[in-house]
Amino acid sequence: MSTLDDIQSAQKNLEECFLKKMEQLEAQIQCAGPAKDTVAKIRDEFRSFRELIFGMLGLLRKQITECSRVVDGLETRTRRKALIFTGFAEAEKEDCRALVLDTVRNKLALPDITASSIKQCHRWTYFGKIYEC
Structure with a gap:
């Protein structure tokens, strides 16, 4: 992902996925069955949620890098x-x-x-x- 548009598109996709996972996890907690099944499901959902969060953090890191590069380029051009x-x-x-x-x-x-x-x-x-x- 080298352009800001690609990063914004990926971020939007991650946000949608994040909201979907949170809604699923909330639904599972509200209609919990036997405790053993609920804990296992929550553990699996937590792992999935953690991977999603790490993906978002990586995306934010890329965004910051891209924005820094663009700003530096603009500043350099104005100082030439x-x-x-x-x-x-x-x-x-x-x-x-x-x-x-x-x-x-x-x-x-x-x-x-x-x-x-x-x-x-x-x-x-x-x-x-x-x-x-």
Whole structure:
């Protein structure tokens, strides 16, 4: 199971099976016959239930791994070509692109950088601090 859809489908199947087993076990307990037969049936149902739970735990483990992989991939893609500049004083109605372009040209000595080289430029906050990029 490599895709999230496959994992969700398997989880739904396991949930349905889990509910069915629980209903069967509850029905057996409510209409218990002789004690010896009831204990044996409950033991067998418990084993089946335990296997089901271990299957669900394995599925959840796979889901967490898949979600972690997807989130990591998304975070990696967003960081690939991002530069974060800090220390700029915030001014009202400022032009972030012009501010960053001026800094890159003058402070970093990269005069060939143009406004079209900057795909996106904006202020953003992270943990209450303002950062520029």
